[in-house]
Amino acid sequence: MTVHTILVVEDTPANMKLTTMLLRREGYRVLQADNAMDGISLAKSEQPDLVLMDIQLPGMDGLTAIRMLHRDPATRHIKLIALTAHAMKGDEQKMINSGCDAYVAKPISYKSFLEEIKRILAKPRPATE
Numbered sequence: 001m002t003v004h005t006i007l008v009v010e011d012t013p014a015n016m017k018l019t020t021m022l023l024r025r026e027g028y029r030v031l032q033a034d035n036a037m038d039g040i041s042l043a044k045s046e047q048p049d050l051v052l053m054d055i056q057l058p059g060m061d062g063l064t065a066i067r068m069l070h071r072d073p074a075t076r077h078i079k080l081i082a083l084t085a086h087a088m089k090g091d092e093q094k095m096i097n098s099g100c101d102a103y104v105a106k107p108i109s110y111k112s113f114l115e116e117i118k119r120i121l122a123k124p125r126p127a128t129e
């Protein structure tokens with residue numbers, strides 16, 4: 001059985017704790033970063049299957065980090081889910097344009113959150129991306 005690795009980039013300790021607990025309970029291997037730069041660096045070195053990226057981060061924001069991961073040949077195969085605190089008008093298009101595979105609005109509903117992760121992990125990558 002393949003154990004998928006998920007990198008969580010989240011600056012709020014309570015959210016990090018909860019998300020990590022939920023994912024570990026499902027059997028995922030979880031890596032953590034509390035800022036975008038560390039997240040990008042970990043994504044390159046650890047090659048997780050998926051990055052769960054908070055949008056509102058101190059310093060570099062999550063959408064910028066997602067664009068960088070999406071454009072870098074070293075990380076562009078990694079699946080990306082954006083986590084947004086409150087989706088505002090126009091955010092949906094911005095997120096889709098950034099290259100993420102999906103986005104989830106906080107507060108998360110555990111069941112649909114885990115289903116979305118499972119769905120994205122199972123999604124094949126187009127060969128010509």
Ligand code: MN
Binds near residue numbers: 010
């Ligand atoms: Mn945040």
